[in-house]
Amino acid sequence: GTGNASSATSVAFTGNYASPLNSLSLDAPSVPTFTLTQTSNNAMDANTENIGLTADGAYYIQSAGTNTTQTLNIGCSTNGVSQGSYSLSGTGVLNGSIENIGQSAQLALGGNLFTQSGGTNTVSDLFIGGGTNGVGCYVLSGGTLIMNGQTEVGASSGSGSTYLQNGATANMSFSGALIVGTASGQTGIFNLSAGCMSTSSGNFIFGSSGNGTG
DSSP states (O other): OEEEOSSOOEEEOOOBOSSOEEEEEEEOSSSSOEEEEEOSSOEEEEEEEEESSSSSOEEEEESSSEEEEEEEEESOOTTSOOOEEEEEOTTOEEEEEEEEEOSSSOOTTSOSEEEESSSEEEEEEEEESOTTTOOOEEEEEEEEEEEOSOEEESOSSSOOEEEEEEEEEEEEEESSEEEEOOSTTOEEEEEEOSSEEEESSOEEEEOSSSEEEO
């Protein structure tokens, strides 16, 4: 499925997928913004989800239901022209094997951003700032983030990718490696000012090849 807006600016997802789509792509090449909202107890399921495939202004807003994907890409273009944003709140549940937050270099305009104020995001491998020059930002102000594999903040040669946790009801746990500053010569930023962070068997590493600040 492709949410490629030619005239519409928003679509409400009300269906259920018993078997996964091959891919879901949200893009806004012809309008300022395009938004997919999931506000009821529906089930989205796609092998690959691309939010901001080639252009600016693609948004996925989830406050209920489930979204299951093998690969979630936010801000997909490595040439720096695409932006995407994902908002998780309420009772929404996101299950991802791989989540790439920011594969393009456009963070300044508010894109390549994952904001979570509620719900649960369970992910195996989380990369904040991926691709070649990607820059991304994850803001956790509420809800639960569970990372079961490798997490990298500043995973590409783009500098300034950030994890920000600033909510009293925010809970983050990891069981693999959490690495801040992965790419050589670049900076990843980790800022935890509120909420809870826990691990049972993970390793917290600052500056694997790049620079980590926190």
